[in-house]
Amino acid sequence: MAISTEKLGYVLQNFVSTTSDVQGAAVVTPDGLPLAVNIPNTMDEERVSAMSAAMLSLGERIGMELARGAIDRISVEGDAGFSILTSCGNDAVFLVLASKNAKQGILMLEIKRTVSDLRYILG
Amino acid sequence: MALDPQTFLQTLEERIGFTNKDKHLLNLYADWGKQIAPEMSDHFYSYLNRDSEMSAILNAKEGRLHRLKDTFIQWFYEMFTGIDNWGVSYAERRWRIGLVHVQIGIAPQHVVPAMATVIYHVGKKLRTDGKDLELYDALSQICMIDLAFIEQAYVEVSSAAVLKETGWTEGLFRRLIATGANSIQGVNR
Numbered sequence: 001m002a003i004s005t006e007k008l009g010y011v012l013q014n015f016v017s018t019t020s021d022v023q024g025a026a027v028v029t030p031d032g033l034p035l036a037v038n039i040p041n042t043m044d045e046e047r048v049s050a051m052s053a054a055m056l057s058l059g060e061r062i063g064m065e066l067a068r069g070a071i072d073r074i075s076v077e078g079d080a081g082f083s084i085l086t087s088c089g090n091d092a093v094f095l096v097l098a099s100k101n102a103k104q105g106i107l108m109l110e111i112k113r114t115v116s117d118l119r120y121i122l123g
Numbered sequence: 124m125a126l127d128p129q130t131f132l133q134t135l136e137e138r139i140g141f142t143n144k145d146k147h148l149l150n151l152y153a154d155w156g157k158q159i160a161p162e163m164s165d166h167f168y169s170y171l172n173r174d175s176e177m178s179a180i181l182n183a184k185e186g187r188l189h190r191l192k193d194t195f196i197q198w199f200y201e202m203f204t205g206i207d208n209w210g211v212s213y214a215e216r217r218w219r220i221g222l223v224h225v226q227i228g229i230a231p232q233h234v235v236p237a238m239a240t241v242i243y244h245v246g247k248k249l250r251t252d253g254k255d256l257e258l259y260d261a262l263s264q265i266c267m268i269d270l271a272f273i274e275q276a277y278v279e280v281s282s283a284a285v286l287k288e289t290g291w292t293e294g295l296f297r298r299l300i301a302t303g304a305n306s307i308q309g310v311n312r
Contacts, residue, residue: 030295047305053291054291
């Protein structure tokens with residue numbers, strides 16, 4: 001079954017617009033290619049995609065090397081907010097950008113729900 | 124990024140224009156090549172040894188420089204014979220030589236100018252010995268091919284190490300290089 005980019009875009013748009021303090025999101029391939037992107041226009045889509053895939057892959061490698069088991073997510077916390085990377089199976093990586101004010105519990109729950117939707121669309 | 128040496132050799136031959144005529148000419152002067160190989164080996168390693176960093180590497184182990192000189196002599200002669208008419212054996216041997224350069228730490232930045240001095244001295248020798256000057260072009264071409272093997276070995280080994288340690292795919296690695304290069308000031312496509 002072909003992947004519906006329209007559906008991917010819709011899920012992403014819905015996630016960004018309805019989740020409090022989320023500033024952007026993207027779904028990219030493990031090769032770092034963008035599948036659907038909704039990020040601030042000050043950011044370079046290609047670079048963000050490549051970095052997201054690189055980081056998740058490296059995180060998984062670190063998890064393996066340091067015997068931490070399978071990695072659920074990678075979170076980068078800066079003084080301006082969070083970048084959270086979650087695997088969507090073998091074919092995609094989900095990136096979420098959230099402000100410092102984001103409530104972690106709600107954010108993680110919303111990410112979990114969205115990842116489930118994305119997995120379904122990606123087959 | 125597993126490289127197939129023979130395919131790589133064929134690609135380079137086409138790219139550089141290394142023809143059967145060049146191979147025939149090199150074969151014809153193989154004995155002369157063997158005769159001048161020790162002198163060229165001396166030129167090559169004298170050049171490298173002048174650099175303190177290279178000198179430290181070349182003399183890090185007892186007998187290393189002597190072994191490397193012997194290897195050079197053999198390598199130089201093989202440029203004339205082509206081992207198996209520049210076939211699988213030639214390609215695999217060139218690839219192994221490239222890998223040895225990586226292991227020892229003789230980087231392209233050192234090999235390329237050192238090889239240029241060899242080409243210069245070969246040219247001088249050709250004129251002194253009254254040899255066919257077309258041989259100079261043929262030898263320059265095979266020399267460029269062999270240098271490309273050494274350079275590629277550095278790229279392949281470095282890339283393979285990064286991929287192994289990070290778990291990145293080849294596609295992602297290339298993309299990171301491309302996006303990274305774009306962000307470096309002064310690099311315009």
